[in-house]
Ligand code: H2U
């Protein structure tokens with residue numbers, strides 16, 4: 001059963017010594033990302049810079065349910081000449097311009113440990129969430145989102161079973177701003193022989209924590225977040241969406257399963273339905289924030305498919321949206337952030353509160 005439970009709204013001045021607001025107030029401070037070991041500089045006092053709360057409106061978007069020129073719509077021809085079937089649910093195909101291809105020479109280079117490279121085999125897939133050109137995840141019905149979750153699980157299992165695939169990255173670029181080439185609701189999968197950098201860093205931190213405590217890092221982190229209720233955005237019986245303590249992007253979110261599960265294939269029926277529910281509620285909040293189809297890159301982090309047991313892995317989704325104050329004011333990682341480390345002004349606690357309050361439920 002879905003509990004549209006609304007966490008108590010943080011007063012911002014909680015007496016808890018574990019609340020960063022109580023400890024640091026408006027003082028600049030650095031927060032550690034427990035998943036990756038990276039740091040982020042938080043400068044809450046800078047949010048006091050004058051801002052009238054002005055929201056620039058973009059003209060409303062009108063998209064047809066079917067676009068004869070869209071290469072993802074059912075029955076249409078793609079670049080390269082292949083025609084899509086008249087699909088009525090989800091639809092996945094091999095990317096016609098794949099960044100990774102199967103096979104290869106297995107060649108390696110290592111010159112004095114300074115010029116180091118290896119050939120990388122892999123598979124790239126494109127996944128259409130819906131035949132409807134005009135929808136995106138928050139507008140889709142729950143059973144249709146559930147079908148997307150099932151597709152993720154099928155693709156993870158099928159690709160992960162291959163000997164030449166040790167990692168399956170499922171992701172979505174939404175909106176032109178994030179480099180999405182087409183508004184038709186779709187995501188991508190890049191599966192490859194090596195575990196790429198971000199999941200590798202997370203894997204190392206998850207493994208250290210599991211070794212030490214025999215619980216997953218995210219189970220312990222989630223327990224803290226549920227206790228503190230400062231950064232939780234919305235939740236149901238199986239999932240919690242929150243703005244992580246170490247968030248870099250203004251309205252970054254982490255969706256964590258209540259049960260420590262290593263990959264999407266291990267989610268039961270109810271957890272799959274409820275994943276759709278939490279994604280719909282989080283992304284609906286995003287759209288409501290600036291009254292615009294909210295751009296983001298989002299993706300699933302889960303256990304490598306290298307054949308090893310991964311009791312340390314705890315499935316989660318990251319949402320990285322670039323918007324800061326309106327439909328047009330974006331956050332770029334520039335200057336100090338390129339040369340030193342990530343920085344933000346809006347605290348994770350304030351961002352979570354905005355997301356909680358923008359919509360009921
Ligand atoms: P993005 O919108 O996130 O770029 O994803 C769309 C993908 O679709 C992109 O990787 C592929 C592009 O290579 N594509 C095809 O496979 N066939 C086409 O006909 C056009 C685009």
Ligand code: ZN
Pocket residue numbers: 066067070071072073074132133184
């Ligand atoms: Zn389309």
